[in-house]
Amino acid sequence: MMGAGKARFRKFSIAAATALLLCTAQAVADVDNATLGNEADGTDWGAFGRTFSEQRFSPLDQINKQTVPKLGLAWSLDLPDVWNVSSAPVEVDGVIYIAVGFSVIYAVDAVSGKQLWSYDPKVDPVKMRMAWGIRGLSFWKGKVIAGVQDGRLFALDAKSGKLLWETLTTEPGDNRYITGAPRVFNGKVIIGHGGADFGHVRGYVTAYDAETGKQDWRWYIVPGDPAKGFENKAMEMAAKTWNGQWWKFGGGGTAWNAMTYDPELNRVYIGTGNGGPWNAKLRSPGGGDNLFLCSVVALDADTGEYVWHYQTAPGESWDFNSTMDMVLATINIDGKPRKVILHAPKNGFFYVLDRETGKLISAEKLGKVTWAKGIDMATGRPIEEPGVRYEDGEALMWPGSGGLHNWQPMSFSPDTGLTYIPAHELAGYYNDKGFDPKTYDMDRDGSMGIHAFFDDVPKSAGSSSLLAWNPATQKKAWEIPLPGATNGGVMSTHGGLVFQGQSDGKFVARDDSTGAVLWSADMGVGTQAPPITYSVGGKQYVSILAGWAGGQMLLGSLSAQHGWVGRNHPRRLLTYALGGTATLPPSPPSAQPVPVDDAAFKVDPALAEKGKVLYQHCLICHGTAVVAGGFAPDLRASAIPLSAEAFAAVVKNGGLQSKGMPPFAELSDEDLTALRHYIRQQARYKPSAWDQIKTAWHFICLMIKMKLMALGWIKP
Template sequence: MMFSFVRSASLRVFAAAVALGASLLSAATAHAEVDQAALADEADGRNWLAWGRTFSEQRFSPLAQIDRESVKRLGLAWTLELPDMWNVSTAPVAVDGVIYFAAGYSVVHAVDARTGQLLWKYDPKCDPKKMRMAWGSRGIAFWKGKVYVGVQDGRLVAVDAKTGQLAWETQTGEPGDNRYITGAPRVFNGKVLIGHGGADFGRVRGYVTAYDAETGAQAWRWYTVPGDPAKGFENPAMEMAAKTWNGELWKQGGGGTVWNAMTYDPVFNRIYLGTGNGSPWNQSLRSPGGGDNLFLCSVVALDADTGEYVWHYQTTPGETWDFNSSMDMVLADVEVEGEPRKVVLHAPKNGFFYVIDRENGKLISAEKIAKVTWAEKVDLTTGRPVEVKGARYDGTESMIWPGPGGAHNWQPMSYSPDTGLAYIPAREMAGYYDARGITPATWDPLREGPLGVHAFFDDIPKSAGSSSLLAWNPATQKEIWRVPTPGATGGGVLSTHGGLVFQGQADGRFVAHDASTGAELWSHDLGVGTQAPPITYELDGKQYVAVLAGWAGGQMLMGTLSAQHGWVGREHSRRLLVFALDGKTALPPSAAPSGEAKIVDDPAFIVDPQKVEYGRRVYGQNCTICHGVAAVAGGYAPDLRASPVPLTAEPFAAIVRDGALQSRGMPPFAELKDEDLEAVRHYLRERARYEPSTWEQVKTAFHFIVVMIKMQLAKWGWIG
């Protein structure tokens, strides 16, 4: 009887809570029609309706209540703690008093934009096997009362914006493939467009798919690289692309995934795709003999209604360095030789800033924004890069700037039509590529890995990379100002009509810069570092600025270079912070940055060198993406050198293979055998005890110097 009473009371409380949430949501939202006209409206800054605010993807707001003078009064209005979300590297949208965002494994949240109260949460329940990619969601889309999110397991999901109930879902991938989704969908003309990632993890042929926004029915699909010609080509573009490949690319997949950048152009009714790297990276394996390998590392224009090819511009022909063009593409009107031109502004990984004519895809200009050693310049007559001799590592080794992390990565830039400047989170970091002994006849993806280069097993020191916030003039292709930022990765950028540029930093500060000079005008502690891009919106005549903060994303791979900031995923906050003029809310308690990992060991554990070598490969293929290169955690997952769990076989197997900590974000690796786990345990003990001698450090430095000298000699033509 008592149980029935308690159960009944609990149900009444739950029902009341649901009703209250619905009431609050109804009060907060009038749900103006978010449609084609709204997403094309650059003048209305009240809402932030899409990944880049509007179709142009400029990440610029016309709001100006917070400006160069008033920004000093900016304070915290409210925060929402997100302790159960491991990754918040995402851009929210703000629609009529509600902030929507997806965090972790694409869990959608609706939050009252005035108060920070959670209104509803929808968990799509990601397939545990696809949780291993560990990137999380980078953004969502909104269209006519529905929120759209790509789930890491390959599903595209539509959720009712008022209730948080599932409207429809569809699987965009294929059973058992390596595809996953981290990027934001785009909506236009009643369609929702989504791509995928996966080219770095094995055989994947890239494509994008458009679905009916109301029903989820597939409208069209466009492949980025050709398939098996014996099966016929899907369209003339694929037949054209096939002529730029050698060998049997369809057996390797080819790559070219569209995992981030997709921009809709309402002027020409086109979609611009930013395509990814080849699979494998090493071109000599996927296309022996070379070739441009269309449409890798390209900007491709498609008809938005039919998905038919219109034009393309390839930023890195025959790419072999992971120089994908999946970075955001911004639409703008820029004066060129005294005439206004409708252009695409694009800063891909390869270190050049491109201005491309939107009407015909012709290159207008391209200049370096960072240290670039793989190419001297881009020839404006041919539109092709002039490569440096020796930059390609066919059967040898090369050190190249930039490296696979790029001079600009997924963290979006912003363009201000007020200043005419693009604001770019830029990076300086080399890449080391070693293909010695790897040929099409000898390559074993299970042994060397799917990239086609030897795996990198050394820690990445703090000195390996740096970052900056760069103000760049696309019209003149000149740097206007550059401000150093902490570490090797800066957060996404927002610019405003108030003359400000906002960016979250790896050191845990949220900073406002003068858009004209770069001077720092204001900053606030976030309690943790962030990569997420901020947004701004207006409610009841008040301007707000919002940003998600939490340590995760690609920087977790980079060992000490990332770990230097002291953020650890399970120890430090994940939160949404919203600022307004004269905000008085105190920052919630935040753990101080951690020091170096406290290594644990068992002297009785006898390390077997043969098991270490095998364990190094097993760790590299399964563990690096979360636990860091060389077992030096970058801050997302625990440092396994400091964990007592690997000291004993049984609990290690229970967690790694059997999924004992799946609820805390650790997916099961059921395919790993006892000998695999034992080898990893030996590798971790070797790493825990490893202390490079002075001579080893000198040898490593000498090795890299030799590589650089060989590259320079090749550039001069003194060696082949």
């Protein structure tokens, strides 16, 4: 009897302990409004921007200015079957969750680095062509929620990785795709999409029930065909700012990245994208602001009803997305605390908006901005320079379509009052000579409405920096030049540190007051991804994904300058802690591709010219002018295009689909031949000094012309 009693007691104790552990875990894993609204508790990093504010600031300070020299690698996890890790992790209850590549989800023990489970949603091969990859995921009450490039939204059980629900947020066969992280609030999950650069897309955002995946509400960003009526008064109002038959092109306005929930006002702010096509002269002949392109729009979080908007680029014609971070903060302005939105869209200005009314408080240039003199505070509109709408057929200006700030997230520190921005400087060249609104056909003439750019982009064409900006005074506190043209997202902490992964393969911690480097580590490869920090068992950790893909990988030599090659160099999750002693796995040295050739191959100039146009299918992955930026193999250095049979097997028949190369079954044998001739031509091309001088002189003359127009000495 005594033994049986002990056995029963032992069974009861185990059951009770198990139940207690499960309850404890569930309590922590129940990420909800209270959790995401808690700025003071830095234990977990439960959302893309950590909390609803999207400040990407952690109150943890175990790792600080004094202790950071002791920071070391705790563990690393290589992800050999993933092509793109430009993504933000989340961490909940000692588990890191990442969405990488085409939304493959991994759950990883945050202390040991052991993989717990993975889930692959198996993306539609056709949607592989928009090869940006996923940039983040969400967590809500024990569920991991993420979007897929082919338009699906799904939820997984966080403990097992089991699929709980899945829904299609787009329409079958359309040009929409998902690359951004969903946001969750009030039991709803909201997601937008991209696609305005690829034709016939009307942007929208949709809210779904986080428990079931059932659609709750949808809000369109631009108006549709007026003959079919309007979904709401906001669309009726917006239609008055358009001209022509814009709905035939879709209009654009896709919300592919930033969406911020405001728990104080129960609103969600949507950052909207560029027009479709980019060229406003074709999209909306006769002018108009084209609402709600390139705007911050406030919606009621429960109903999706329009509240207010602020447009950063009226009648946009430059791909000046406002889909970059929208950070919530309370800052002192004129001696009074103001609830504001901090916003640095592509166009080069830093905006401070009143989040209750949408009223512009201030706006200033962050760096080199030549398309506008400033922002008129009376109207909130940019004061455009003459000629920037390429009225005479072309324009060169700063920034270009890559923006002064892109999707890589910035961070706001309430300790310093500074915003830390991964900034870059790169010009934009726009040319629409020969396009006519009366004859423009989006399918035939290209979805952007401007001429494609076929030349390589030299590594000297752009630069980057980490910029510390004071939003209260609209002045720069400090700025540090960075390697290359684009670097990773930023995180700041109560420890007085700013963390950032760089394109040269360094992970760096800087003093938040001065920008001085206090610590750095080699990641073995560059990155675009932002870091996170969290605490497990009273110990603070810092994690980051490293791998060369995403961002501006299509810019030829500008992107390729670091010598990273996506399939050769690692994609990995790295985690650091004080006293960490793990050894970084070896990584191949950086190297530039060496073109291969077949002397017997005779290039036909006419076929090569046709292939140059067809190559627009390829440049997102393989780089402009066939100079790969490190994202996918450099076709000049690949033996596959040397063989007609091998080239057809890969390009047309999908022979490397498992490696992320989608099939292009619609290409004819003649198309494939033309592509091979263009690739061979580029493999043999060596620009002469005279070629470079002519190109540089063309741009210099264009800038002089625009300056003279700005001075009023000549007319556009």
